[in-house]
Amino acid sequence: MLNPVVVPEAAERIKGLVYVTPLLSSSILNELLGNTILFKCEGFQKTGSFKARGAFNALVKARESSSAKGTRVCAFSSGNHSQALALAAKQNGIVADIFIPFNASAIKIAATRAYGANVIITETRLEAETRVAECAQSGQLVIHPFDNDLVLAGQGTACLEALTEASPDAVFAPCGGGGLLAGTLLARNLSKSRAEVFGVEPTLASDAQSSYQQGSIVGLPSPTTTIADGVRTPRIAERTFEYIKQLDGMLDVSEADIIYWSQWLSHLLKISVEPTSAVAMAGALQWIRSTGSRGKQVLIILSGGNIDPTSQKLIWEESYLDRLPNLEGSYVK
Amino acid sequence: MLNPVVVPEAAERIKGLVYVTPLLSSSILNELLGNTILFKCEGFQKTGSFKARGAFNALVKARESSSAKGTRVCAFSSGNHSQALALAAKQNGIVADIFIPFNASAIKIAATRAYGANVIITETRLEAETRVAECAQSGQLVIHPFDNDLVLAGQGTACLEALTEASPDAVFAPCGGGGLLAGTLLARNLSKSRAEVFGVEPTLASDAQSSYQQGSIVGLPSPTTTIADGVRTPRIAERTFEYIKQLDGMLDVSEADIIYWSQWLSHLLKISVEPTSAVAMAGALQWIRSTGSRGKQVLIILSGGNIDPTSQKLIWEESYLDRLPNLEGSYVK
Numbered sequence: 001m002l003n004p005v006v007v008p009e010a011a012e013r014i015k016g017l018v019y020v021t022p023l024l025s026s027s028i029l030n031e032l033l034g035n036t037i038l039f040k041c042e043g044f045q046k047t048g049s050f051k052a053r054g055a056f057n058a059l060v061k062a063r064e065s066s067s068a069k070g071t072r073v074c075a076f077s078s079g080n081h082s083q084a085l086a087l088a089a090k091q092n093g094i095v096a097d098i099f100i101p102f103n104a105s106a107i108k109i110a111a112t113r114a115y116g117a118n119v120i121i122t123e124t125r126l127e128a129e130t131r132v133a134e135c136a137q138s139g140q141l142v143i144h145p146f147d148n149d150l151v152l153a154g155q156g157t158a159c160l161e162a163l164t165e166a167s168p169d170a171v172f173a174p175c176g177g178g179g180l181l182a183g184t185l186l187a188r189n190l191s192k193s194r195a196e197v198f199g200v201e202p203t204l205a206s207d208a209q210s211s212y213q214q215g216s217i218v219g220l221p222s223p224t225t226t227i228a229d230g231v232r233t234p235r236i237a238e239r240t241f242e243y244i245k246q247l248d249g250m251l252d253v254s255e256a257d258i259i260y261w262s263q264w265l266s267h268l269l270k271i272s273v274e275p276t277s278a279v280a281m282a283g284a285l286q287w288i289r290s291t292g293s294r295g296k297q298v299l300i301i302l303s304g305g306n307i308d309p310t311s312q313k314l315i316w317e318e319s320y321l322d323r324l325p326n327l328e329g330s331y332v333k
Numbered sequence: 334m335l336n337p338v339v340v341p342e343a344a345e346r347i348k349g350l351v352y353v354t355p356l357l358s359s360s361i362l363n364e365l366l367g368n369t370i371l372f373k374c375e376g377f378q379k380t381g382s383f384k385a386r387g388a389f390n391a392l393v394k395a396r397e398s399s400s401a402k403g404t405r406v407c408a409f410s411s412g413n414h415s416q417a418l419a420l421a422a423k424q425n426g427i428v429a430d431i432f433i434p435f436n437a438s439a440i441k442i443a444a445t446r447a448y449g450a451n452v453i454i455t456e457t458r459l460e461a462e463t464r465v466a467e468c469a470q471s472g473q474l475v476i477h478p479f480d481n482d483l484v485l486a487g488q489g490t491a492c493l494e495a496l497t498e499a500s501p502d503a504v505f506a507p508c509g510g511g512g513l514l515a516g517t518l519l520a521r522n523l524s525k526s527r528a529e530v531f532g533v534e535p536t537l538a539s540d541a542q543s544s545y546q547q548g549s550i551v552g553l554p555s556p557t558t559t560i561a562d563g564v565r566t567p568r569i570a571e572r573t574f575e576y577i578k579q580l581d582g583m584l585d586v587s588e589a590d591i592i593y594w595s596q597w598l599s600h601l602l603k604i605s606v607e608p609t610s611a612v613a614m615a616g617a618l619q620w621i622r623s624t625g626s627r628g629k630q631v632l633i634i635l636s637g638g639n640i641d642p643t644s645q646k647l648i649w650e651e652s653y654l655d656r657l658p659n660l661e662g663s664y665v666k
Contacts, residue, residue, distance in 0.1 A: 028447060043603040107600075107654050114361065263642065267440075270376040270638035272603040305603035309596065309652030316649050319642030321440050 004190035006153035007160050010057040017056045018046050023165050026268040032325050034294045040162045043305020050158045051084035057154030058143045059088040074135040074142050076128045078104035081145035086117035099128035105308045146177030147237035156183025163191045168299035172280040175199035175208045176231035178240030185243045196248035200283030202226035208236050209250040230276030253282035260320045272305035337523035339486035340493050343390040350389045356498050359601040365658050367627045373495045376638020383491045384417035390487030391476045392421040407468040407475050409461045411437035414478035419450035432461035438641045479510030480570035489516025496524045501632035505613040508532035508541045509564035511573030518576045529581035533616030535559035541569050542583040563609030586615035593653045605638035
């Protein structure tokens with residue numbers, strides 16, 4: 001594990017380049033659940049997710065280390081990392097080559113192009129990964145979405161910021177590749193907060209939970225269909241597993257739970273909440289119910305606000321808004 | 334017309350009771366449309382809409398004038414006004430009786446109850462109106478959603494706040510009963526801003542536009558089915574017509590336009606935008622296109638963020654997010 005000081009170093013490096021995001025709360029929700037739930041709203045971050053933090057940290061550092069201003073950077077990603085890296089590259093005068101499989105969301109491809117990246121569409125995910133590996137071999141700078149120390153240090157700045165305003169008893173974040181959780185754990189350690197840190201995954205993509213339970217990395221046997229597109233990553237990295245092992249728990253939540261909280265968080269907070277972010281809230285409620293927690297402060301990292309229109313359609317197909325959040329566990333149809 | 338000073342008086346009266354809402358902007362949208370579009374985000378207002386401003390102004394003033402702390406207040410509303418009045422009454426130690434027809438949104442009924450109001454469900458809208466008229470005759474305090482000077486003065490505080498941060502060339506607000514527009518016009522007059530003020534309605538509910546054009550109040554011939562539920566009001570009042578006459582224009586927009594901007598504003602700003610608020614943006618774009626405006630500052634009052642789940646389902650049935658906003662007018666399928 002890195003020295004936690006890399007997180008405030010990242011915060012210093014990306015200051016003014018990314019936003020300080022708001023910490024929101026809903027008095028109605030707090031009353032219903034008997035705890036104070038604070039939401040770190042990374043949907044308001046540049047490019048709409050926390051990924052801007054890691055991408056900027058890695059790229060600014062790369063530019064500091066290299067004298068070549070014309071370096072190219074390259075990555076594989078079908079999601080938020082590609083948009084974040086595209087913007088970070090553009091603002092650092094670097095060309096970004098982003099390899100995206102043809103079946104990725106059209107919206108995310110368009111946004112990545114709009115942020116100035118050179119988008120290369122591939123036939124498969126495997127082809128995209130191969131092309132990135134070739135770039136790496138030819139000496140091009142590759143920024144992996146989570147298997148990168150500068151990236152995970154950058155992601156930790158979200159929790160670090162929140163801890164200047166809050167003193168949570170527990171922190172919940174979604175787990176894809178584990179970069180956000182690794183950074184969050186470092187931020188917790190640095191701040192000497194006594195908060196427990198939990199990772200949450202969809203049951204349909206609970207490879208990190210299995211890895212946590214078995215003590216060794218287990219990948220998903222086949223591609224997952226969870227609506228939480230930000231955490232479909234098939235396996236965590238050795239680098240992030242070192243942190244995930246240290247967590248206070250890994251929880252998994254159902255698709256119905258994810259849709260329920262996608263609806264309710266948007267309804268209560270009046271913001272766009274990605275299904276991936278709703279995952280964290282669903283896990284927090286599971287923890288509140290199982291521990292009987294009352295009067296505690298709970299921090300949820302809402303990872304982003306980029307919701308694909310096909311996900312929106314799925315989310316709103318059937319309404320859960322007539323079922324109030326509660327502590328008994330009977331809200332899902 | 335009232336002396337515009339009623340707006341800062343209202344602002345002083347409700348200070349600390351309602352929120353100062355943020356003014357947001359999207360650099361991507363500004364680039365696409367060649368103008369700076371500023372959004373006053375009333376979805377973050379208490380109870381999720383600007384209606385809290387007018388309700389608090391009216392109720393605080395009523396409590397100041399009357400020595401009776403136990404007064405009851407009564408209203409008819411199936412929408413945002415009922416929630417706002419419920420909260421304002423609760424915080425002023427007043428009982429609120431809200432008459433709502435049985436076919437109103439279950440979510441809005443639940444929210445009104447959650448804010449502590451005594452909700453009475455009626456068979457029809459007419460019955461609700463009759464019951465409120467009876468309350469008025471028996472001396473009970475009635476707070477009309479727009480036909481009330483204190484209410485419209487309160488609504489004007491949204492624009493007044495925005496004008497401390499911005500110097501728009503044009504301001505756009507949706508038009509239901511006309512209270513928000515009346516207050517907005519007063520705020521513009523007071524601030525000596527040279528901004529033109531425009532009202533926008535769905536084409537399916539353009540009674541205020543007809544009234545503006547004909548110089549006398551015209552009501553809707555039959556109930557409207559527009560998705561913009563906040564502006565389904567069948568007719569404006571003589572009181573608000575006095576202001577609407579003075580506007581720089583009344584525009585009307587299609588249902589497809591409303592759905593398009595409900596999607597795009599949520600996508601760009603990462604906030605919940607009611608169809609009623611999207612109406613104002615659709616009108617602003619119409620104005621930008623017809624005048625050829627470039628490099629100007631445009632203020633849009635996003636009236637609220639309370640979106641019914643049935644509306645969400647309608648909004649996301651078909652995606653418009655693959656059609657970028659543009660100045661040519663070809664984005665709607």
